[in-house]
Amino acid sequence: DAKTTQPPSMDCAEGRAANLPCNHSTISGNEYVYWYRQIHSQGPQYIIHGLKNNETNEMASLIITEDRKSSTLILPHATLRDTAVYYCIVRVDAGNTPLVFGKGTRLSVIA
């Protein structure tokens, strides 16, 4: 079973920041936090991952609390194309460890 808890759905106005929360209170010291998204029935798309420091790339920022029990994915300027299901996954970073998907958060970006 997934080790994370996410709200089932969220709305965000186009152009505003989308902040997607995730709880992972039982995370272990060697587990990373990964974020993926799935647009329609396409394959999951990797967004970002981190261990304990905040991370930023061209798609998003990941903020992990100091105790590592929760995190927030930030899409700084959401567009309609960001409408998708967003998955927060914790995973031990060994080469072939599978990803365990939960139900994720369905983000709807509204014009």
Added chain:
Amino acid sequence: EPEVTQTPSHQVTQMGQEVILRCVPISNHLYFYWYRQILGQKVEFLVSFYNNEISEKSEIFDDQFSVERPDGSNFTLKIRSTKLEDSAMYFCASSDGYYQPQHFGDGTRLSIL
């Protein structure tokens, strides 16, 4: 940007028939995976593959399933005798190792009649 490609995009097969789903992982990647997603449900792990052997498999991956890397580029999933409940989207993924994310293809929709 390199990507994982899967063929066919849609496969329709009669129950009891064998089906082979094909994937071309990203070229320098070493770890390969299959996942599936039944309509309206979660993405589920099937199998991981490294160094020409299965590393890990889920309960779903029973004797009807097999994987192969027949050459340096393809990675295949075979279902020997398909059942109605095998109808799903099948996703292939690859990664280039430790600390690296898995990258997914756009899937094959398998419909069993």
